[in-house]
Amino acid sequence: xxxxxxxxxxxxxxxxxxxxxxxxxxxxxxxxxxxxxxxxxxxxxxxxxxxxxxxxxxxxxxxxxxxxxxxxxxxxxxxxxxxxxxxxxxxxxxxxxxxxxxxxxxxxxxxxxxxxxxxxxxxxxxxxxxxxxxxxxxxxxxxxxxxxxxxxxxxxxxxxxxxxxxxxxxxxxxxxxxxxxxxxxxxxxxxxxxxxxxxxxxxxxxxxxxxxxxxxxxxxxxxxxxxxxxxxxxxxxxxxxxxxxxxxxxxxxxxxxxxxxxxxxxxxxxxxxxxxxxxxxxxxxxxxxxxxxxxxxxxxxxxxxxxxxxxxxxxxxxxxxxxxxxxxxxxxxxxxxxxxxxxxxxxxxxxxxxxxxxxxxxxxxxxxxxxxxxxxxxxxxxxxxxxxxxxxxxxxxxxxxxxxxxxxxxxxxxxxxxxxxxxxxxxxxxxxxxxxxxxxxxxxxxxxxxxxxxxxxxxxxxxxxxxxxxxxxxxxxxxxx
Amino acid sequence: xxxxxxxxxxxxxxxxxxxxxxxxxxxxxxxxxxxxxxxxxxxxxxxxxxxxxxxxxxxxxxxxxxxxxxxxxxxxxxxxxxxxxxxxxxxxxxxxxxxxxxxxxxxxxxxxxxxxxxxxxxxxxxxxxxxxxxxxxxxxxxxxxxxxxxxxxxxxxxxxxxxxxxxxxxxxxxxxxxxxxxxxxxxxxxxxxxxxxxxxxxxxxxxxxxxxxxxxxxxxxxxxxxxxxxxxxxxxxxxxxxxxxxxxxxxxxxxxxxxxxxxxxxxxxxxxxxxxxxxxxxxxxxxxxxxxxxxxxxxxxxxxxxxxxxxxxxxxxxxxxxxxxxxxx
Numbered sequence: 001x002x003x004x005x006x007x008x009x010x011x012x013x014x015x016x017x018x019x020x021x022x023x024x025x026x027x028x029x030x031x032x033x034x035x036x037x038x039x040x041x042x043x044x045x046x047x048x049x050x051x052x053x054x055x056x057x058x059x060x061x062x063x064x065x066x067x068x069x070x071x072x073x074x075x076x077x078x079x080x081x082x083x084x085x086x087x088x089x090x091x092x093x094x095x096x097x098x099x100x101x102x103x104x105x106x107x108x109x110x111x112x113x114x115x116x117x118x119x120x121x122x123x124x125x126x127x128x129x130x131x132x133x134x135x136x137x138x139x140x141x142x143x144x145x146x147x148x149x150x151x152x153x154x155x156x157x158x159x160x161x162x163x164x165x166x167x168x169x170x171x172x173x174x175x176x177x178x179x180x181x182x183x184x185x186x187x188x189x190x191x192x193x194x195x196x197x198x199x200x201x202x203x204x205x206x207x208x209x210x211x212x213x214x215x216x217x218x219x220x221x222x223x224x225x226x227x228x229x230x231x232x233x234x235x236x237x238x239x240x241x242x243x244x245x246x247x248x249x250x251x252x253x254x255x256x257x258x259x260x261x262x263x264x265x266x267x268x269x270x271x272x273x274x275x276x277x278x279x280x281x282x283x284x285x286x287x288x289x290x291x292x293x294x295x296x297x298x299x300x301x302x303x304x305x306x307x308x309x310x311x312x313x314x315x316x317x318x319x320x321x322x323x324x325x326x327x328x329x330x331x332x333x334x335x336x337x338x339x340x341x342x343x344x345x346x347x348x349x350x351x352x353x354x355x356x357x358x359x360x361x362x363x364x365x366x367x368x369x370x371x372x373x374x375x376x377x378x379x380x381x382x383x384x385x386x387x388x389x390x391x392x393x394x395x396x397x398x399x400x401x402x403x404x405x406x407x408x409x410x411x412x413x414x415x416x417x418x419x420x421x422x423x424x425x426x427x428x429x430x431x432x433x434x435x436x437x438x439x440x441x442x443x444x445x446x447x448x449x450x451x452x453x454x455x456x457x458x459x460x461x462x463x464x465x466x467x468x469x470x471x472x473x474x475x476x477x478x479x480x481x
Numbered sequence: 482x483x484x485x486x487x488x489x490x491x492x493x494x495x496x497x498x499x500x501x502x503x504x505x506x507x508x509x510x511x512x513x514x515x516x517x518x519x520x521x522x523x524x525x526x527x528x529x530x531x532x533x534x535x536x537x538x539x540x541x542x543x544x545x546x547x548x549x550x551x552x553x554x555x556x557x558x559x560x561x562x563x564x565x566x567x568x569x570x571x572x573x574x575x576x577x578x579x580x581x582x583x584x585x586x587x588x589x590x591x592x593x594x595x596x597x598x599x600x601x602x603x604x605x606x607x608x609x610x611x612x613x614x615x616x617x618x619x620x621x622x623x624x625x626x627x628x629x630x631x632x633x634x635x636x637x638x639x640x641x642x643x644x645x646x647x648x649x650x651x652x653x654x655x656x657x658x659x660x661x662x663x664x665x666x667x668x669x670x671x672x673x674x675x676x677x678x679x680x681x682x683x684x685x686x687x688x689x690x691x692x693x694x695x696x697x698x699x700x701x702x703x704x705x706x707x708x709x710x711x712x713x714x715x716x717x718x719x720x721x722x723x724x725x726x727x728x729x730x731x732x733x734x735x736x737x738x739x740x741x742x743x744x745x746x747x748x749x750x751x752x753x754x755x756x757x758x759x760x761x762x763x764x765x766x767x768x769x770x771x772x773x774x775x776x777x778x779x780x781x782x783x784x785x786x787x788x789x790x791x792x793x794x795x796x797x798x799x800x801x802x803x804x805x806x807x808x809x810x
Contacts, residue, residue, distance in 0.1 A: 234584045258485050270484060272745040272747065273483075
């Protein structure tokens with residue numbers, strides 16, 4: 001099938017393209033979607049997009065821009081061209097993420113209990129015990145059903161050959177699921193015709209699955225637990241999502257000031273007095289959860305919450321202390337953790353990583369900085385990052401200074417030519433780089449909703465897909481056959 | 482399961498803020514027009530400061546206004562009561578506060594309610610006093626009234642009759658009852674209750690008063706004959722069929738609070754439901770015909786005080802309530 005309609009100008013470029021194998025060749029599993037889209041005129045694209053944006057604005061799916069005193073709310077740009085994942089590709093991603101989440105969960109239990117992984121020399125002890133995400137307070141604490149990671153967002157990219165690689169693990173409070181569900185909802189409502197002839201797997205059972213898992217980890221096996229979502233409040237950038245999940249699960253959305261700890265139990269203040277809370281899906285970072293146990297200046301937290309938690313009277317989801325598992329330095333060792341705990345080979349590759357804290361790696365980084373991506377281990381959202389091939393010598397030298405001064409806080413990675421997909425940009429179709437964040441839920445099993453959040457770097461040539469830096473999102477289709 | 486106190490409080494305040502925005506807009510609009518008419522038709526003092534200042538007496542913000550604006554002028558009043566973001570009771574501040582409250586409790590109200598509040602806020606929050614001068618205060622006040630009424634309609638059509646509904650409705654009617662009482666109170670000084678045939682400018686003032694609480698037409702329909710001041714005051718205080726009277730509002734408040742207590746299994750002996758029932762009972766048998774102006778004044782102050790006491794009791798009972806004995810779910 002040759003390119004038609006607005007696609008006749010489209011060129012996949014020297015990258016792996018999610019829809020084309022060559023300028024004139026559409027991937028077979030994308031053919032039904034392509035068949036519809038290639039019939040659309042400019043006006044049709046614009047009309048669908050305008051309707052989508054009105055819908056997003058009305059339902060109020062916005063994110064708050066930090067550093068703006070008036071609390072401006074913005075829409076994340078929505079790209080109307082879905083990203084398609086073939087059934088066979090999804091099977092690999094799914095199995096790979098399950099494996100990774102299982103290994104990381106075993107790792108967390110181990111380092112807060114027996115520390116076998118350190119004794120056996122799989123990871124240098126200092127990197128774990130001295131890591132900023134390792135919380136001494138969690139040593140010896142037992143969590144219900146030994147689950148630390150209930151919700152994971154594992155970021156995946158594709159290289160030049162189309163191989164899926166894990167870029168980053170997020171096992172603390174990963175966000176973005178509300179966009180997955182709303183993107184699907186909006187595209188089925190305003191562009192029903194594009195689903196014609198496709199076998200797209202549904203995603204909207206996520207809140208049900210999440211609620212079932214939250215109930216599964218209730219303290220003392222409580223059969224009818226009281227579950228809440230804990231938010232920092234309306235000024236948090238992901239507030240919409242907190243409210244969305246509470247609404248879809250039909251559970252209260254609480255703030256720190258709604259909760260109180262008495263006699264080692266957590267209660268919420270209701271119009272009828274105090275009511276017991278058993279499971280808290282918290283979207284507040286560890287350090288702000290309890291001013292008595294962590295940061296004393298936290299106004300968001302609940303004094304005594306950690307005591308109630310370690311007494312086993314309330315379950316926090318995700319567990320406290322997970323930060324060490326998605327530390328960008330520990331990332332380098334995850335394939336070893338999979339082999340160590342599961343006796344399996346990793347099913348998903350990852351990006352080659354060098355750690356300046358290891359002498360040999362530092363020498364390599366110094367002589368190859370211009371070919372590497374240099375990253376801060378503790379920042380996210382595309383901040384604190386230097387892309388070697390795009391940097392000047394002076395920028396590189398300056399960055400390396402910081403690296404040498406605090407090697408535990410940095411890492412370097414091979415640059416990966418991210419895959420691209422066709423996007424609607426400035427009235428035409430152009431290729432843009434993208435990634436994928438599938439969401440995994442752990443309860444009795446680790447399950448994934450098909451697909452996840454596809455983020456696109458809408459600026460030409462950009463590799464940064466984060467919403468705070470001009471990224472957009474796409475509906476993500478996993479085909480059932 | 483009972484609602485979170487914070488959520489209940491936010492919803493109650495959404496009801497109050499939206500009602501306050503509408504009441505302030507209507508009061509300002511009617512009072513400004515009436516004072517201009519008085520000035521021309523009855524050749525009263527052109528400035529007529531007392532007439533305008535009564536608006537501030539009704540909203541209870543006289544001192545605050547004088548401190549910041551000085552002399553009472555039409556422009557000053559319009560700025561202070563409509564667009565001044567430092568005045569927490571200005572129309573724009575009320576809309577903004579209602580929207581912030583709604584944003585924090587979106588999982589407890591309908592999407593349609595959120596959309597109406599969001600739309601009202603987005604349409605009006607950037608209005609300036611210059612805009613009011615050019616586009617006309619009257620039109621603007623009309624838009625605010627319609628936005629508030631649209632919100633009430635959408636609420637009525639989409640909100641389940643559960644605890645949240647009762648709190649929202651209680652807030653709305655308590656605000657309205659208090660406002661009607663304060664507007665009446667601001668007028669007692671100049672109005673002669675006993676007059677059988679009041680002079681024309683006084684009739685004009687009574688009519689303006691009725692219009693400022695959107696009750697002129699219903700009064701005419703329900704109370705035949707010439708305008709008797711005591712009848713107007715009784716109508717605004719005691720009518721159980723006119724939705725903006727004090728007694729009507731208090732009766733609605735009582736119903737909501739009783740429904741909440743039933744839902745929560747509470748039987749408070751001195752809670753807000755009991756307070757509003759007592760006030761309602763007292764109003765049912767009251768008459769004004771032979772009251773002196775001082776007597777009416779005193780009576781209104783008691784009513785206003787009772788409204789305040791009901792509000793304080795609602796806060797204590799449902800929002801700050803931490804009982805000594807713990808309730809395990």
